[in-house]
Amino acid sequence: MGLDHFRAPQRSAAIAGLYPAGTCQRRPHTPRRTGWHRQLRVAARRWAPGLPALITLAVMLWQIRVPSFWRDEAATLSATQRSFPDLLRLLGNQDAVHGTYYALMWVVVRLGGSGELTARLPSALAMAVAASMVTALGRRLVSLRAGLAAGLVFAVLPPVSWFGQDARPFAAETALACVASYLFVRVLGAGKSRRRRWLGGYGLTLVTLGLANLFGLLLIAAHAVTLATAHRDRGRWLARGWLVTVAAAGTVLLPFIWLSWSERRQIQWLEAAGVPPPVTLERLLGSIRLAPVMLLIMGCAVIVSALGGRARLRADWPLRLPALCLPWLLLPTAILLAVSQLEPVYTFRYVVFSIPATALLVGAGLAAAGRATACAGLVLIVLLGLPAQLPERGPVGHGDGLRQLDQILSVQERPGDVLVYPGDGGLRTFAAAYPFGLATLPDVALGRTPARSASIGGINAPIARTQARLAGAARVWVPEMLGSRPSAPVPALRGLPFQLVSTWALGDNIWLALYARY
Numbered sequence: 001m002g003l004d005h006f007r008a009p010q011r012s013a014a015i016a017g018l019y020p021a022g023t024c025q026r027r028p029h030t031p032r033r034t035g036w037h038r039q040l041r042v043a044a045r046r047w048a049p050g051l052p053a054l055i056t057l058a059v060m061l062w063q064i065r066v067p068s069f070w071r072d073e074a075a076t077l078s079a080t081q082r083s084f085p086d087l088l089r090l091l092g093n094q095d096a097v098h099g100t101y102y103a104l105m106w107v108v109v110r111l112g113g114s115g116e117l118t119a120r121l122p123s124a125l126a127m128a129v130a131a132s133m134v135t136a137l138g139r140r141l142v143s144l145r146a147g148l149a150a151g152l153v154f155a156v157l158p159p160v161s162w163f164g165q166d167a168r169p170f171a172a173e174t175a176l177a178c179v180a181s182y183l184f185v186r187v188l189g190a191g192k193s194r195r196r197r198w199l200g201g202y203g204l205t206l207v208t209l210g211l212a213n214l215f216g217l218l219l220i221a222a223h224a225v226t227l228a229t230a231h232r233d234r235g236r237w238l239a240r241g242w243l244v245t246v247a248a249a250g251t252v253l254l255p256f257i258w259l260s261w262s263e264r265r266q267i268q269w270l271e272a273a274g275v276p277p278p279v280t281l282e283r284l285l286g287s288i289r290l291a292p293v294m295l296l297i298m299g300c301a302v303i304v305s306a307l308g309g310r311a312r313l314r315a316d317w318p319l320r321l322p323a324l325c326l327p328w329l330l331l332p333t334a335i336l337l338a339v340s341q342l343e344p345v346y347t348f349r350y351v352v353f354s355i356p357a358t359a360l361l362v363g364a365g366l367a368a369a370g371r372a373t374a375c376a377g378l379v380l381i382v383l384l385g386l387p388a389q390l391p392e393r394g395p396v397g398h399g400d401g402l403r404q405l406d407q408i409l410s411v412q413e414r415p416g417d418v419l420v421y422p423g424d425g426g427l428r429t430f431a432a433a434y435p436f437g438l439a440t441l442p443d444v445a446l447g448r449t450p451a452r453s454a455s456i457g458g459i460n461a462p463i464a465r466t467q468a469r470l471a472g473a474a475r476v477w478v479p480e481m482l483g484s485r486p487s488a489p490v491p492a493l494r495g496l497p498f499q500l501v502s503t504w505a506l507g508d509n510i511w512l513a514l515y516a517r518y
Contacts, residue, residue: 048144049132052151056131059155060124060164065116067397069433070507071481073167074402075456077114078432080105086451093454097260100211101169114432120164123171127164130171131155133178134356138363140185141321149374150363154356156381157286158388163352166398170352173216176209177353181324184223187242188230195238199245206249214260215350217253218335220246222327229323283348284329285358287388290381294362297377301365316368321360329357401506402433408504408512409437409477416474418444422490425460427479441477444469445492466492476515486513 069077079090079102087106091099104122112118131151138147154160163171183202190198209216227242250257285291305316332354336346362381366374391397395404419441421428428450431438447461460466470476476498478490485503489496498515505511 045139045144048139048148049135049151052135052148052155053128053132055152056155056160056164057124057128059161060127063393064120064124064165066393066395067116067165068395068401068403068507069116069119069167070398070400070402071427071429071510073119073398074429074433076102076105076167077109077119078429078450078456080109081114081432082451086454089454090450090456092259094263094456096256096263097214098169099256101172101213105167119167123166123168124164126171126175127160130160130175130178130356133175133182134359134363137178137182137185137324137356138360138367140182140189141324141360142316142318142364143367145371145374146364146367148363149366149378150359152378153362153366153381154359156378156385156389157290157355157359158385158392159283159286159352159355161389162392162398163349165392168349169212170349173209173213174353174355176205176212177216177219177328178356180205180209180219181223181328181356184226185320185324188227188238192237195241199241203245203249206246207252210249210253211256213350213353214253214257215332215336215345216353218332218351219328219353221335222331225327225331226323230320284333284351284354286381286385289384289387293380293384294358297369298361298365301368305368317364321364325357325360329354329361396507399508400510402430402510405430405479405504405506405510405512406434406436406438409441411437412514413437413441413477414475416472418442418470418473418476420445420466420470420476420478420490420492421457421460422478422480422492423460424457426457427481428457430479438479444473463492467496470496470498474517478513478515480511480513481509482511483509486511489515 075095076098079087079095079098082090084106087102091102095102105119108118108122112121131154134154135147135151138150140147163174180202183198183205187195187198187202206217206220209219223242227239230238282288282291285294302313302317305313308316333346333351336350340346366377369377395401419438421443422445425445425447428443428446431443445460445466446458447465448459450456450458453459461469470492476493478486478493480486480490485505486500489498489500493515497518499518500513501516502514503511
């Protein structure tokens with residue numbers, strides 16, 4: 001396979017499968033389309049990426065305010081609700097890997113507040129951008145129909161909605177990975193005179209991708225595999241230009257990489273990865289229900305194309321498509337899982353930027369199956385994805401019910417009530433999510449505030465000081481992260497005259513416990 005396979009496809013009638021390959025056809029005479037017909041066709045091709053983008057944005061905005069903020073979104077709000085100098089001090093000590101995103105959200109929060117819509121809107125817009133780029137990639141690699149199908153598939157995948165309604169940087173990372181991949185394809189398909197311009201944009205996008213999330217740079221490894229299959233019949237200058245661009249981007253990012261590596265204690269909560277979990281592939285393909293159906297769609301489409309002859313197979317499934325998509329889909333996950341055998345670094349959110357590759361492959365399958373079958377397949381994907389989409393949009397759709405926790409406190413708190421954050425005080429970020437209850441109760445366990453300690457959750461005071469502050473408390477509220485119902489008081493309450501009187505389960509493993517003096 002050579003470089004020419006990455007140029008925009010020019011499909012004849014025989015290649016498109018309208019006639020048997022190798023035969024001569026005489027086209028019936030039809031009036032030449034001119035004027036507004038041609039303008040309409042040109043406009044349709046030019047603005048095609050906009051349709052999946054608009055549909056994706058609509059899907060992202062659907063009930064975007066319903067799910068409660070979860071613990072990681074609370075961390076975003078904790079970081080962005082402090083002054084900018086305090087934010088910079090935080091990034092020098094903790095969470096530098098998300099520093100660019102926090103800086104962006106610092107501006108967003110001051111312009112629109114910290115409600116669910118405002119905080120999640122940047123992610124929704126990022127997923128819309130990703131959908132437009134998926135469409136553009138599909139059009140360039142296969143056909144306009146394949147691009148539209150890929151963009152629409154991307155719009156309705158459950159993980160896209162989850163991260164598109166999440167006030168974290170992974171949607172932006174996904175969009176930037178799509179932009180980088182599109183520019184990479186343009187680099188491979190451009191002539192030597194225009195390649196520098198595309199390489200410049202590609203390098204700038206890689207820098208931005210790394211600033212959004214360092215794990216997004218795993219895309220470079222996938223592009224290296226694609227490049228190895230694409231330049232065999234050209235001079236070494238293609239690989240050299242790409243390597244120089246990647247090296248330049250890495251040099252620019254080197255201080256950021258060093259700072260982020262020095263703060264790697266932030267991911268110490270990750271567990272060592274064993275055998276690659278099937279759920280990883282299922283989530284990359286949408287959901288446990290969608291995965292086998294999408295694989296079946298692609299398999300059947302390949303068979304149908306093959307039955308139409310070699311020319312149709314090569315037109316419906318050009319080698320440039322799997323050359324880009326398969327490394328993009330599989331390699332980042334494989335690398336993280338391999339590294340995790342030595343030091344845990346894998347969690348699904350770090351590879352969510354690989355989901356567009358799934359949409360491109362499935363979109364090509366739908367396009368190869370024909371219009372009627374493609375429409376039926378897309379409807380089936382939507383219906384099978386709904387059981388995952390609907391719970392995501394429930395009050396605890398993101399796993400944590402921080403809004404409900406705060407509302408319980410606001411309704412049931414009484415004079416003399418106080419608040420204790422157990423452990424190292426990391427749950428103190430919960431107070432940044434909502435203003436109802438947590439932010440109003442006296443925090444008797446506080447040693448140093450998040451701003452003064454340059455940390456996300458602040459630092460707890462010594463237990464002896466906390467117990468001294470509890471002398472006048474009538475009741476104590478304690479948020480906890482436990483796998484089962486609280487059964488013993490937290491260390492700060494041991495030996496004090498308090499007993500557990502009520503508990504509330506608020507999501508996957510969030511509990512709110514109320515202790516009263518006896």
